[in-house]
Amino acid sequence: MPDKPIEGEKRVFMTGNEVVAWAALVSGADIMYGYPITPQNEIMHYWTRLAPKYGREFLQTEDELSAGFTTIGGVLAGRKAFTATAGPGNTLMQEPMSMAEAMRLPTVVVIQQRGGPSTATVIYSQQEVTMTTLGGNGEGLRIVYSTATHQELFDYTIKAFNTAWKYRFPTFILGDGYQAKMRESLTIYDPASRGIELVEAEPFFGKPGVPGVDRPPTQLRNTYNVEEELYEVLEGYFKDYEKIAPEVAEHEAFDVEDADLVVVSHGVVSRACKAAVKELRQEGIKVGYFRPITLRPLPVDAIRETANKARQFLVVESANGQLARLLKEAAFGCPVEMLSLFKPGVGITAEDVVSRVKEIAG
Amino acid sequence: MSVQPAMPKSWRVDTKPHKFCPGCGHGLVLKALGQAIDELGIQDRAVFGCDIGCSLLAWDFFNVDTIQTHHGRTTPVITGLKRANPNLIGIAYMGDGGGYAIGSQHLVNAASRNEKITVILVNNTQYGMTGGQMAPTTLPGQKTETTPYGRDPEKTGYPTQGPEMVAAITREGAYVARGTVANLRQLKNYLKKALENQMAGNGFSFVEVLSTCPTNWRTNAEETWKMVEQELPKYFKVGEIKVPGQKEGEANG
Numbered sequence: 001m002p003d004k005p006i007e008g009e010k011r012v013f014m015t016g017n018e019v020v021a022w023a024a025l026v027s028g029a030d031i032m033y034g035y036p037i038t039p040q041n042e043i044m045h046y047w048t049r050l051a052p053k054y055g056r057e058f059l060q061t062e063d064e065l066s067a068g069f070t071t072i073g074g075v076l077a078g079r080k081a082f083t084a085t086a087g088p089g090n091t092l093m094q095e096p097m098s099m100a101e102a103m104r105l106p107t108v109v110v111i112q113q114r115g116g117p118s119t120a121t122v123i124y125s126q127q128e129v130t131m132t133t134l135g136g137n138g139e140g141l142r143i144v145y146s147t148a149t150h151q152e153l154f155d156y157t158i159k160a161f162n163t164a165w166k167y168r169f170p171t172f173i174l175g176d177g178y179q180a181k182m183r184e185s186l187t188i189y190d191p192a193s194r195g196i197e198l199v200e201a202e203p204f205f206g207k208p209g210v211p212g213v214d215r216p217p218t219q220l221r222n223t224y225n226v227e228e229e230l231y232e233v234l235e236g237y238f239k240d241y242e243k244i245a246p247e248v249a250e251h252e253a254f255d256v257e258d259a260d261l262v263v264v265s266h267g268v269v270s271r272a273c274k275a276a277v278k279e280l281r282q283e284g285i286k287v288g289y290f291r292p293i294t295l296r297p298l299p300v301d302a303i304r305e306t307a308n309k310a311r312q313f314l315v316v317e318s319a320n321g322q323l324a325r326l327l328k329e330a331a332f333g334c335p336v337e338m339l340s341l342f343k344p345g346v347g348i349t350a351e352d353v354v355s356r357v358k359e360i361a362g
Numbered sequence: 363m364s365v366q367p368a369m370p371k372s373w374r375v376d377t378k379p380h381k382f383c384p385g386c387g388h389g390l391v392l393k394a395l396g397q398a399i400d401e402l403g404i405q406d407r408a409v410f411g412c413d414i415g416c417s418l419l420a421w422d423f424f425n426v427d428t429i430q431t432h433h434g435r436t437t438p439v440i441t442g443l444k445r446a447n448p449n450l451i452g453i454a455y456m457g458d459g460g461g462y463a464i465g466s467q468h469l470v471n472a473a474s475r476n477e478k479i480t481v482i483l484v485n486n487t488q489y490g491m492t493g494g495q496m497a498p499t500t501l502p503g504q505k506t507e508t509t510p511y512g513r514d515p516e517k518t519g520y521p522t523q524g525p526e527m528v529a530a531i532t533r534e535g536a537y538v539a540r541g542t543v544a545n546l547r548q549l550k551n552y553l554k555k556a557l558e559n560q561m562a563g564n565g566f567s568f569v570e571v572l573s574t575c576p577t578n579w580r581t582n583a584e585e586t587w588k589m590v591e592q593e594l595p596k597y598f599k600v601g602e603i604k605v606p607g608q609k610e611g612e613a614n615g
Contacts, residue, residue, distance in 0.1 A: 066438040069431065070438045074445065207427075213425070221430035
């Protein structure tokens with residue numbers, strides 16, 4: 001059985017779902033639990049073809065609830081387990097992930113957003129931001145990477161496994177139907193060849209020795225008898241999350257120093273925004289580009305710094321203001337004016353952004 | 363000097379006395395399970411999963427690695443664990459609501475896939491933790507908070523025959539039985555066989571246990587015992603229903 005799925009680096013031309021399967025493989029993922037829903041199905045298709053060649057496992061469950069809870073079981077057993085879903089499946093996945101949040105379990109979930117609400121389209125949207133960042137009962141103690149390119153799907157899937165196991169918060173890759181289904185070129189690589197150290201998985205259950213004799217039993221619960229007991233646990237979690245947030249938060253920005261208006265977007269839409277800002281700059285219009293890569297935790301300091309300098313934010317998203325709500329909270333009190341270009345469940349082009357900026361500029 | 367009754371070795375002594383209501387059957391089921399774990403010598407690799415509902419009170423019951431999960435979701439958690447590390451012995455412990463209502467599709471599919479796990483389902487004919495509402499196993503005519511005039515099978519169906527269903531949908535290698543807290547020696551025997559079946563890698567193991575809930579039944583000691591010993595077995599036949607290596611019809615109590 002070959003040890004390494006990829007030796008060194010390799011230039012490839014693949015769909016995003018195939019990229020995720022390869023990334024999970026090189027991340028040392030041991031087992032995928034999954035349930036079909038478009039547009040993420042091919043992650044399972046590629047995984048089930050690749051995994052047996054490298055001694056990895058797969059289980060097709062009866063639904064997304066089960067996929068999420070079996071993923072939790074895999075993690076408890078000390079394996080790098082993951083799952084993937086979209087849309088109504090993401091809705092169901094919030095139940096297991098709120099339990100992972102309660103127990104600080106390093107689950108990894110890949111979301112390829114589709115249109116919503118409900119079944120809607122199987123194609124694309126950015127309408128799963130609120131659910132993925134804050135879904136489930138609780139406070140949303142989780143990490144969400146929003147990818148924009150296939151290269152990022154690969155890079156951040158590797159990172160997601162490391163982040164999850166290092167910090168022990170449920171970790172999500174937030175892609176979308178366009179990223180899932182389209183083909184583009186990227187470099188896949190063995191993480192070691194780039195000096196990326198993989199964080200080792202550890203068993204929660206079944207450690208050596210007899211529980212209660214050689215070691216205390218590991219006993220996890222998400223139920224508490226009294227308010228104060230829960231409060232104390234959560235206080236600890238909030239403190240941990242607050243501490244790691246600056247380490248985890250990531251963003252990308254350019255031309256913001258002298259910009260009157262900063263175009264803010266995430267995921268695949270930021271590619272259109274990037275092209276638009278470059279074009280507008282060439283025309284001499286003072287616009288900047290800002291993109292949070294982590295939607296949870298948000299890069300709050302960078303957002304506030306930008307919001308204190310720029311006169312206007314133009315928030316561009318394929319949703320009716322799900323990113324905008326997060327930004328408003330992060331930039332609360334900053335003197336920035338929030339403007340928008342929302343096209344819920346619909347793709348956004350550079351031309352759309354250029355014409356909206358010109359309309360604002362008058 | 364007072365003489366304490368012997369506790370199973372695998373029990374966690376510092377969490378006793380346990381948190382179940384006086385007269386509750388859970389303590390008895392968990393005693394039989396503790397004895398089975400002791401006798402099989404599997405305390406080091408058993409993993410105990412419990413549901414939401416009264417069973418969650420068992421989250422720190424044993425000196426065994428334990429996870430308390432969501433309503434009906436203990437089966438997939440233990441399934442995922444077992445798939446990821448087949449050396450562990452996965453025990454999913456739940457009530458009739460968790461197994462036959464909200465978690466029924468997990469039970470059905472885990473049984474159909476012949477998952478190598480052991481599911482123990484405690485049937486006390488109603489939802490205990492939430493205050494005594496109707497369960498899939500509530501008897502015809504039985505009064506609960508949501509059937510205040512007695513369960514009408516015309517409107518809400520007949521009690522779920524869980525082990526019979528599991529026996530019908532499982533193939534070779536499954537072990538299925540129904541025990542009762544009214545016969546603990548037999549119950550321990552069934553639980554042991556269900557665990558041994560998993561350890562042998564044969565297939566899915568399922569034991570339903572007829573149990574008591576004097577709090578929500580609003581019964582005194584005598585009536586409680588009459589209910590579990592006489593009334594419940596009229597609907598729920600106690601005995602082994604499926605045993606690997608035995609032809610259908612050969613299994614018995």
